[in-house]
Amino acid sequence: MTMSKGRAVVMLLLTATSFGCATPIRAVLKEQAPTFRESLPATADSSLGGQEQSRGWFWWKEWFVAANKCFSGLQKTATGLNNLTAVYDESAAGDLKAELGSNVRGGLSGQSARKVTVTLSNLEDVQLSDVQFIPESVCVPGSGGEEAFTNPQGVTFPVVTHALKAGSINIDDSSRVTGGAQVEFDPQPGANVNATVKVEADGSVTWDGINLVIARRSEPMTVVAKRSACTAPVGGAPCPVQGTQCAFALESMDVLTRKWSGTLSCPNAATGSSLQIVLDNVLFGRIFTLARVTKPDSNGVAMPVDTSVLSADTVSVAPGKSISLRVDYQGSLVGNAATAHFDVWSTFSPR
Incomplete structure (x- = not known):
């Protein structure tokens, strides 16, 4: 049955039964989608055409996408991808909120021996094709910065060309025993306002139409500029x-x-x-x-x-x-x- 539409809030009662080890989303992505880089916490922004950058040191790096997009193109979508299933217990209490970000409130802390299974389905690989550079973007610095592009080797950028997007999330409280910790799911700004939430026959909860990006892939793109002039009568x-x-x-x-x-x-x-x-x-x-x-x-x-x-x-x-x-x-x-x-x-x- 459908519980609500739009900015829906779903409350789940976590169990008090002991289960095995946790497998959060980032671990599932490394195993089942190794060509993608995790983009967690999940957001509604694909960042296609953005420049991927990193900061940190040798043993630790944080990857992010620059706010200003320097490339455009056409979007196409590949579907039919396998579902991804993550498992959270007390050992992964922090991961649940860290990976789903502002879409989740509450968590697993404060109780022992419980498990929540999160299944991501309706997965899409949204791809940027026919990639073209935007010359008026911030990727061309002023004061003669354009000259670097006129060299034969040009300038190379790591460009986000793939975004792995989940259309639905199913949350399964496997024992469904009341009195546990409470978890609330709420679409963040920018998510699909037509998202629907329903309780399945087995008691799990499915959130459809969320369109959250959980991983990205970038490719190196080289830009070379060639200049010419002509007298036009x-x-x-x-x-x-x-x-x-x-x-x-x-x-x-x-x-x-x-x-x-x-x-x-x-x-x-x-x-x-x-x-x-x-x-x-x-x-x-x-x-x-x-x-x-x-x-x-x-x-x-x-x-x-x-x-x-x-x-x-x-x-x-x-x-x-x-x-x-x-x-x-x-x-x-x-x-x-x-x-x-x-x-x-x-x-x-x-x-």
Whole structure:
């Protein structure tokens, strides 16, 4: 039966019966998901596209993900993963709260000989594909920091590309004897507000729709920038963007308002046609970054989007590449040409 919906609170009475050793979530992950790094306490944030970092010393390291994301891409999900089952007793009293974080209140301390079994199910491996660098992110330091990316070896980042997410948690108090310690589960901010809690026929409690991330995997991603420039005549031949198959055409410019309009054309391998990206009334000197654009219409025309957006409604301008475009006014009163500067940021796995 369904007990509640939304911000639900479930109270479980722990037993007073003796059981065997504890196997907390982190131990289960090391055994059954060795390619992932634990991300505990569990949270609702996948951190895909974030940079994994560590702090500590030789014998101890703490891993975390930087708050500012430097990479974007498309998300895809792998399902059908095996359930993970953790066991907590008095020896693992601290682990229960440490691993589930603010989703749990109370614990096993204060009583002897008890056990709680936690089964994580509806597991998903949420993956970031078609990874692209965000040039305007904090990963590009100011004062000439961009130059490091123009070296042949580029700059390598450990990027979170996989997040192991649990959709449901079942809590089983195996003897279900009343009078024990009380445990409360409550969805933390950011969790699915449509989560439901129900009592199963065997007396255990299942919490569905929680979508908590319990582990992550990062991959090294190398970013190399290639710079080029071209004199773009108004209405003239398009400028090739070196390092891609794209070309930029300057269609108009206004020396009074200091604005220009143009089109970046890139071949669309999926359709065999050309992807037309319209840039209208852009200020001279503004750096315009293109990594993902909205899906093109019937005429092949697409519009730029925020490069940090992760959406299936966008397509890559050039797979694995981000293009930074800046058009500078050359100073002629006639206004018949401008200089187009291109930075092409290529993202690839060095493996």
